[in-house]
Structures are given as C-alpha cells and as structure tokens.
Amino acid sequence: MSGLTLEEARRRIERWQPRINAFVSTEPRSKGSGGPLAGKVLAHKDMFYRRGRVSNCGSRIRKAWMAAETAAVLERLDAAGALDIGTLNMSEFAYGPTGHNDHWGDCCNPWNPEYITGGSSSGSGAAVAAGLVVAALGSDTGGSVRLPASACGVTGLKTTWGRVSRHGAMPLSHSLDTIGPLARSAEDCALIYGVIAGRDPRDPVTAHAPGDAPVDAPLRSIALSSRWIRENAHAEVADAVLAAARAFQTVEVEPPPFDLLSAHCLTVMQAEASAQHAQWMRERPQDYSSAVRARLEAGFAIPAPQYLEALRLRGAWLERFCNETLAKADAYLVPTIAVPLPTREQTGPRGGPDMPRLLGEVTRLTRWVNYLGVPALSLPCGFDLRGLPIGLQLVARPFAEATLLSAGRAFQRATDWHRREPKW
Amino acid sequence: MKPLDTHTIETMLAAQGIPLALGRAEKLAPGVNALNVPDPLRAALPFEIDATSYLGSVRKVQPK
Numbered sequence: 355m356s357g358l359t360l361e362e363a364r365r366r367i368e369r370w371q372p373r374i375n376a377f378v379s380t381e382p383r384s385k386g387s388g389g390p391l392a393g394k395v396l397a398h399k400d401m402f403y404r405r406g407r408v409s410n411c412g413s414r415i416r417k418a419w420m421a422a423e424t425a426a427v428l429e430r431l432d433a434a435g436a437l438d439i440g441t442l443n444m445s446e447f448a449y450g451p452t453g454h455n456d457h458w459g460d461c462c463n464p465w466n467p468e469y470i471t472g473g474s475s476s477g478s479g480a481a482v483a484a485g486l487v488v489a490a491l492g493s494d495t496g497g498s499v500r501l502p503a504s505a506c507g508v509t510g511l512k513t514t515w516g517r518v519s520r521h522g523a524m525p526l527s528h529s530l531d532t533i534g535p536l537a538r539s540a541e542d543c544a545l546i547y548g549v550i551a552g553r554d555p556r557d558p559v560t561a562h563a564p565g566d567a568p569v570d571a572p573l574r575s576i577a578l579s580s581r582w583i584r585e586n587a588h589a590e591v592a593d594a595v596l597a598a599a600r601a602f603q604t605v606e607v608e609p610p611p612f613d614l615l616s617a618h619c620l621t622v623m624q625a626e627a628s629a630q631h632a633q634w635m636r637e638r639p640q641d642y643s644s645a646v647r648a649r650l651e652a653g654f655a656i657p658a659p660q661y662l663e664a665l666r667l668r669g670a671w672l673e674r675f676c677n678e679t680l681a682k683a684d685a686y687l688v689p690t691i692a693v694p695l696p697t698r699e700q701t702g703p704r705g706g707p708d709m710p711r712l713l714g715e716v717t718r719l720t721r722w723v724n725y726l727g728v729p730a731l732s733l734p735c736g737f738d739l740r741g742l743p744i745g746l747q748l749v750a751r752p753f754a755e756a757t758l759l760s761a762g763r764a765f766q767r768a769t770d771w772h773r774r775e776p777k778w
Numbered sequence: 779m780k781p782l783d784t785h786t787i788e789t790m791l792a793a794q795g796i797p798l799a800l801g802r803a804e805k806l807a808p809g810v811n812a813l814n815v816p817d818p819l820r821a822a823l824p825f826e827i828d829a830t831s832y833l834g835s836v837r838k839v840q841p842k
Contacts, residue, residue, distance in 0.1 A: 516836075562833055564840065614815055621813045636795045648806070654796050655787045655810045660779065663820070666827050669835030670819045676839035710809070727836065752840045 355394060355542045356488045363395045363439060367486050373778060374462045374471075376480040380440040383407055384428070389435030391549060398491040399475050400441035401448060401524035402428050402533075411524045412444040412474070414457045414641045415634055425522030426557065427491060427533055427550045434549045439487065442477025446646045448493055448526050449627060450474055451501055451717045452701045456643040460698055463505060464776040465742050469695045472501030472716070478536045479506035483776060489537035489546050493523060495530045496623055497690075497720025500732040503536050504690035504745025507734045509762065509772055510536040511543045514752045515727035516562050518547075519554030527626040529665065530619065530724045539772050540731065540762025547755060564753050573761055576602040576748065577683035579609035587692040594736030594744040595689045601765050605682050610675055615722035618664040618671075622725070625661040628653025644703065664725075672726045676751050684757050688719055690732045690745035723749055731758040734771040743771075781811040 364380075371377055378400045386393055401411045403421030410417050428438065443461040445453060453461040453476030461476035463469040464484040471480045475492025479502025482490055492499040494512040503510025511534040518533045525531060535546035553560045578599050583592050628635070628650050635642075635650055642650065679686050693715045699705070701712055723730045729750055736744040750758050766772050782790075784803040787810065791798045 562836065614817060617813045617815045618817075624813075632794070632796075636797075639797060648802075651791065651796065651798065651802065652806050652810050654791045654794050655782060655806060656813065657779070660814060662829055665829035665832065666823060667817055667819055668829075669827070669832040670823060672832065672835045673839055674819070727832070752836045754841050757841070 355545055356538065358395045358485065358488050360395055360437060360439065363486055366484065370464065370484045370486055370778060373467055374464050374480045374484060375459045376443055376461055376477040376484065376486060378410060378441045378443055378458055378477070379408070382437070382439050384432045384436070384438040386437040387435045389433065391431065391545065392435035394436045394489070395487050396431065396436045396438055396489050397440045397442050397481060397487045398428070398438065399444045399478050399493060401444060401493060402491060403522040404428055409441070409524065410458070412446045412448070412455055412458060415638065417457070421522070423522055426519035426554045427523065430550050442481055442490055444477055445474035446643050447631070448474040448495060448498055448524065449646050449649055451497060451713060452698070453502065454645070454698065454702050456703070460702070462698070463695070463742070464778070465507065466740070468697050469742060470505060470698055470701055472505035472691070474498040475502050475536065479503055479508060479510070482506070482508045482536050482538060485775060489535050489542055491533060492536050494532045494534055494724065495526045496619060496724050497717055499534045499536060500690050500720050500730060500747055501716065503732040505695055505743065507743030507771070507774060508536055508538060509540050509543050509734065510534065510732045511547055511755065511758070512723060512730045513547070513551065513755060514563070514729045516559040517729070517753060517755065518550050519557040519560050521554055521556035525630055527623040529622050529626060539766050540733065540759050541766070543731070544759040544763070547759065551755070573602070573684050573757065573764070575605045575683045576761070577607040577679055577686045578604045579607060579688070582609040583689065587689050588694055590694065590738045591689050591692055591744055595746045598735035598746050598765070598769070599687055601768050602687070602761070604687070607679050607683070610679055610722060612719060612722045615671060615725045616718065618667065619721035619725035621656055621661055621664040624649065624653035625656045668725065668727070672728070675726055675728070680751060684754070685748040685750040685761055687746060687748055690719065690747040691716055692719055694738055695742050719747070728752055729755045729758055731762050733762055733765055736771060779814050781814065782807060
C-alpha cells in the first residue's frame, strides 16, 4: 500500500478538489495509531456514521445530520490504525449510478471531468484514482463500488451479502446492500477487506458468514462468454476485456441471463428503497432531487407479490450460477461497464430522452451480481481511445472473496493498468 | 401479471400517501412494467420455497 503521508494528501486534495469535487468534508475524523493500517490515509463515502459527526448521505434531507453511533466498519478501521481524513461525495442516498449530485455538486472523473465517475461511491473512486487517499470504503447495492472503480481506473471489491457488517451504514435495500473497499490494487483491497470482514451481532446477516476467510488456493480457471462479449459490449471494451482474459486459463460458458436477473434486482431494490424512504416521501418529497424522487416513486408501484417472488427465485438462480456457470471455474469474467463512459451532461438532469437507455447500458452488468448476493472484483484492464479507463469484473461463489483477490493479485502482477494515474 | 396502466399506478401511489405530479404516472409506467418479466424457473419452484430459502442456497454453494 502506498506510503502517502497526511501532508502530501492535503496538498493533493487542495490541487484536485476544485477539479473533481471528491470530498464533502476534509475535517479529520480519526487519528490512527498502531496496527496493520497504521498511518494509512483513508476517507470514506459520506454514509458511514461516526458518533458525534455529520453524515450527509449525499442528500439535502440529512444535511448536517449527526450520527449517534459509529459504523462497525469504521470501528474496525480505527482499531487497525487507519487515518480517516474526511467524507467523500456520493450519489444522493446512494441511489444513482453516475456520480451526479444536485445537492453537493457532481463528482467528476479525474481522467476527464466532463465524464461520469460512476456511482454511487463516486467520491471513493475519484479520490483513490487521483491519489488523494490510498483506499476508501464504498457501498454496493447495484454496482456502486464496481461502477466508480471501473470508470475511474481503480480496483473495487463488492463483498458477499453478509460478509461485512452494515451496522451504522446508511441503508438503501437490505437484501442487496454490501460494503467494500476501493483502492489502487487488489493487494490494497485485500488489506482493507481483511480488517472489515467478519461477523457482527449488530448485523444479523453476518451470522451466516463462514468464520474464517477461505484458504487462498490456486485458481483452477475463469469462466468466460467471449461471443456474448463480442456481440454485446462496445468493440473497445470487448478488445480490452478479452485481451485481459488471456492472463487466465479460461473455459467458455453460456452467459447468465443478465437482463432477467437485473430486472429482479431492480424489483427488490426499488421496493425496499421506497419502503425505507416512505416517511420522507410522504412528508418532504420536494427535498429529493428529481432523479431520486422518480426512482423512489417507481418503487411504490411494485406489487408486494412481485417483490416477494423475486426473492423466492433468488436461491434457485444462485444455485444455477454456481452449479452451471462456475461448474469448471472459480470465477466468471465479464466487463464491469460494457459501453463507453457517457458524459455528465448526457446522463444528468438535461440528458434528454436517451438518458434512461444510457443509464441502463452503464448498469447492465452489475446488478445481476447483487441479486445473486455473490462477491465481485472490478479490475482496470485498459483505456479507450478517449483515454478513459475500462474495467473487467470477476464474479465468484458466496464468500469466495479470497479467490477473487488472489486472481486480482495475479492479474496485476502481470499488468500495470492499475498503476496508471490521471495527470493534473 | 398484466402491465399496470397509468390510472392503476396513480391509484397505488395515492393509496400509500405518495403525491404524484400530473403526467408522472405515464413516465413511470414503462420502467415499472419492464420489471415484470417472465422467469423460466418460476414454474418449477417448489411451493415451500420462500424469501428466506436463499440462505439455504448460499450454504449449499459456498466454498467448503
């Protein structure tokens, strides 16, 4: 992990912040001490609560809201000696895939600020890419760690549902919410993951996690659907991802039904998010941005049986993915974002009639992973002709994070995409 | 299930106390109806399966 000092981080933040708007607050929140992360400069998405400190959650509704307790993940990072130097920008209530924010200003891509960072952990992706921190926590309900990791050219781990405690983290959709790190490399993600993972009685979902991380065994092979990628991803993305796949021993498989599983994911996400926000939607709907308000309105039109049927089907689809797609492989490889990154204008409030289609394309390959509840690692694997990063994701069985991190480390020992940094 | 028409969407939201601007239901309908998809595993799903059965599937497929 980089030896970025606090003084150096502050100089870099001063230089980069006007360009990318990654930070919401730069007030130090923990001092750090001895431990495996002693002195490591971190900052986190503005949705992890810290007792007596503000968590705005990217919103107007929670502007200046003070938390009464500290998130389990922050307690663990504090105990490991990490510095927490501020809070990072995010999509409003983590409910947006681009990094737009009407209340706190858009977070901009460090490689080119005209383009989206990906969201909802927009500040986490941008701050790590620009070298303002060595790692940052994000949350991933439909792609919110992996989308900014891919768009900003960094590494991001979406953990298994139930692997990391969500106690003291802002909820969006309880069946899908996960927390994971964004960092320069898989090695750095592994360091953070090793600290934050584990059971916590305050988040009962973690009770189902195995006690210890699985042994870091050698990889068998990686499953891949080359033809699907060639036919569905943009040519530049397909070229980069298929070239990267050559670093692994691969086995060709039929692709999972991404669009069907994504629809189930959205059914669950929208129903749960709208229930979570029901009181505010009744009392102060004008305090949401128009985009988030529209997403929340849609959730109130989902019939309860449709929501529960999506959850009834979840186990069957998980078993099919593990028993068929991963029958002869340890992980499945697919682009994180299959299309060229859109601009902020194309996907913002003035985006026009094409915007829903563009957003659908950006998120097409991430939500199915949340529906299955499995872990995924997004790795930088190239750049397009505009100089914007391209990412691939490896998707594995529940609680196989060690396998993914091992594969990521092997890939990054053979490539240098993760070492490239934006200049400014 | 049949697609929801705009009047049904307006009624559902009104019943839950959610104010909806004029014309909003028309914009919501395509997205809402796009989530109501036929699933090939639905017909074979055993009667006893419920939302909590997912945890049993996780235990079955996680690395040993």
